[in-house]
Amino acid sequence: MDAYNYLASQSRLRQGLTQEEWAERREEWAGQFRPDYLKPNFVHEREVKKSGLWLPNPFSRGAEHAEKVVDAGWSIELFDTPEPNLLPELPQATDFYEETGRHWFWTSYKLVEEPGGWRILDMVDEGKNAQDIPAAELQRLIKQHNERVEKITQQHSPHDPDALKYLNEILWHTMQVVYYEDALMKQEPPDHTTYLEAAARAEILQDEERSITYLERVIRLFPEQRAEALRQIGALQLELSEKFEDEEGDDDRAERFLELAEASLRESLTIEDHAVGHIGLADVLQYSGDDEQLEEAENELHKAQEMTTDKETLAIIESKLAEIAMDREDYEDALEHFKRVEEIDPTLPGAKAGAGDALRLMGKTEEAKAAYREAIETEPDNLHAYVDLSQMYQKEGEESLAQEVLEEGIAANPNTVELHLLLAASYIEKNDFRRAEELVNQAEIINPLDENVQMYRQVLALSKALSKKLPPLPPASKKLPPAPGKKKPKKR
Numbered sequence: 001m002d003a004y005n006y007l008a009s010q011s012r013l014r015q016g017l018t019q020e021e022w023a024e025r026r027e028e029w030a031g032q033f034r035p036d037y038l039k040p041n042f043v044h045e046r047e048v049k050k051s052g053l054w055l056p057n058p059f060s061r062g063a064e065h066a067e068k069v070v071d072a073g074w075s076i077e078l079f080d081t082p083e084p085n086l087l088p089e090l091p092q093a094t095d096f097y098e099e100t101g102r103h104w105f106w107t108s109y110k111l112v113e114e115p116g117g118w119r120i121l122d123m124v125d126e127g128k129n130a131q132d133i134p135a136a137e138l139q140r141l142i143k144q145h146n147e148r149v150e151k152i153t154q155q156h157s158p159h160d161p162d163a164l165k166y167l168n169e170i171l172w173h174t175m176q177v178v179y180y181e182d183a184l185m186k187q188e189p190p191d192h193t194t195y196l197e198a199a200a201r202a203e204i205l206q207d208e209e210r211s212i213t214y215l216e217r218v219i220r221l222f223p224e225q226r227a228e229a230l231r232q233i234g235a236l237q238l239e240l241s242e243k244f245e246d247e248e249g250d251d252d253r254a255e256r257f258l259e260l261a262e263a264s265l266r267e268s269l270t271i272e273d274h275a276v277g278h279i280g281l282a283d284v285l286q287y288s289g290d291d292e293q294l295e296e297a298e299n300e301l302h303k304a305q306e307m308t309t310d311k312e313t314l315a316i317i318e319s320k321l322a323e324i325a326m327d328r329e330d331y332e333d334a335l336e337h338f339k340r341v342e343e344i345d346p347t348l349p350g351a352k353a354g355a356g357d358a359l360r361l362m363g364k365t366e367e368a369k370a371a372y373r374e375a376i377e378t379e380p381d382n383l384h385a386y387v388d389l390s391q392m393y394q395k396e397g398e399e400s401l402a403q404e405v406l407e408e409g410i411a412a413n414p415n416t417v418e419l420h421l422l423l424a425a426s427y428i429e430k431n432d433f434r435r436a437e438e439l440v441n442q443a444e445i446i447n448p449l450d451e452n453v454q455m456y457r458q459v460l461a462l463s464k465a466l467s468k469k470l471p472p473l474p475p476a477s478k479k480l481p482p483a484p485g486k487k488k489p490k491k492r
Contacts, residue, residue: 008112008119013089029087034079037102037248041073041207042175046108066113071126073175075104075210091125094182097209099260100253104210106130106179130183138184145173145180163415164446174201178210185217192222199232208236208243227272234264234280238287258288275313278304279320286324298324315345322354331358352378353385360392368392376405380412386419394426402426417443417450424456433464 003026004019014022046069078101084092093103106127111118130138149170156166181198184190195214202211215236218229238261245254265281268274278300285297301317301324308314322337335358341351356371372389375382386409393402406423413419424439440460444453 006120008114008121011119011121013120013123015088026087029082032079033082035076037077037100039075041075041104041205042071042171044071044172045069046071067121068111068118069108070111071106071108073104073106073179075102075207077101078103089123091123092128094127094130094179095210095213097213099212100209102209104182127179127182130180131186133180133183135184135187138180138187142177142180142184145176149173149177158415161414171205174205178202178205189217189221192218192225195221196225196228196232203236208240212236227268227274227277230264230268230271231274231277231280234261234268234284237261237264238280238284242287258284262288273307275304275307278307279313279317282320286320286327291328294324294327311345312348315341315348315351318344319348319351319354322351322358326354326358329361331362334358335362349379349382353382353388356385356388360388365392376408383409383413383416383418387422390422399426399430415446417447417453420446421452421456424460428460428463431463433460436460 004014004022007014017025080101081093081096081103082090091105091107093105096103104127105125108124108126109120110122110124112121113119133141152166152170152173156163158167160166178198178201181194185195185198195218199211199214199218202208202214212233215229215233218225237257241254241257241261244250244257262281262284265277265284269277269281282297282300282304285293285300289297298321301321305314305317308317318337318341322334322341325331325334325337335355338351338355338358341348341354352371352375356368356375359368359371369389369392372385372392375385376389379385386405390402390405390409393399393405403423403426406419406426409419410416410423420439420443424436424443427433427436427439437460440453440456443450443456447453
């Protein structure tokens with residue numbers, strides 16, 4: 001019923017129905033197609049276009065500011081693909097993933113200002129309209145947006161104070177490329193590299209399901225690329241398994257995608273005995289495994305080791321052998337593997353912090369601190385090194401040193417919510433509410449939608465009211481992103 005109230009009084013999307021009639025039709029539709037897991041991809045307000053000659057209109061009363069157009073890319077799971085025109089606000093999907101029923105859309109909304117705020121006057125199916133654009137024009141638009149992204153990345157650093165503004169602009173242009181490529185693929189299927197590039201782009205956007213749809217087309221259209229596509233699909237299915245378990249709490253789906261990942265990687269190895277296939281299968285077995293599966297994962301890595309002379313690949317294999325040793329709590333063996341990583345490829349991220357973990361768990365405190373410090377100096381974006389070193393100081397009662405490490409991490413990674421909240425927690429513990437509030441405010445500017453920011457704001461408000469030390473605070477986030485080269489703990 002609430003959705004009806006977001007439509008303008010003259011919106012065609014109301015279909016001339018009463019609020020009750022309108023809602024009843026949507027409920028009937030939802031019962032049939034079971035929409036779930038809505039995910040926004042982007043929201044972008046278009047710039048207002050003004051003509052070269054503008055004369056003030058005394059009768060407009062600011063009407064030129066009373067409407068705007070907002071583009072939105074989004075996806076949702078549906079039990080089945082609806083027929084067109086069932087509902088006027090339902091666009092045509094630009095792509096869909098059969099395994100989950102996820103459908104992707106690109107729409108624009110014309111908004112008008114009415115009493116009570118902005119309301120939707122009309123909707124345009126931009127994804128469908130893009131399919132009517134000639135192929136040559138689509139290619140021109142894709143090139144134009146790619147060039148804009150390249151220009152932004154050349155002119156601005158992720159550490160700039162206004163980095164978020166430019167990151168949002170990059171997201172907008174990148175998503176335009178994604179949707180225009182969807183339209184282009186429907187008109188004239190390109191060569192396999194275009195699909196692989198589209199899959200890589202979707203993965204960067206953390207849209208693994210969409211990435212898989214492109215790789216599935218590679219399998220259908222280019223059988224000679226089947227093994228490579230299956231290797232990539234298997235890795236993405238493992239990522240989805242982790243996502244469904246950690247973020248959605250959907251254990252059934254997590255297990256399903258773990259099984260799919262293993263099947264994809266095993267099939268890839270029957271087509272092509274490739275080191276990357278063995279490494280990917282080892283990842284799946286390690287994540288899902290008991291001791292027997294850990295042993296199989298180790299064997300897969302040794303197979304990969306025998307098949308390559310590439311230094312980076314050999315270093316990755318050693319880092320994964322170190323992870324397996326950590327899982328077995330054989331920290332001395334893990335430390336030896338981490339040392340070999342640095343000998344083979346000193347530039348591979350994560351080895352120094354991994355060595356710090358092993359040393360800390362072996363009880364070699366000073367050596368662990370030195371390893372974390374070295375990790376921070378050589379990998380300033382390794383959040384785990386800051387967190388682990390700070391926690392070591394905290395446990396020793398060295399609160400000032402613990403805070404200094406987090407402040408150093410924030411200086412190197414100013415757009416990281418987790419470090420801001422961890423530092424805020426330390427100030428809340430000291431009843432320094434002013435500094436804690438500054439940090440929470442900064443975290444909220446970085447990501448206003450982060451649920452941990454809101455949780456800490458509530459903790460801060462409560463601690464102010466009580467004006468006394470609270471019980472130990474929860475961690476700053478459900479999970480800190482894994483450090484480069486550092487594997488998540490496996491599922492048990």
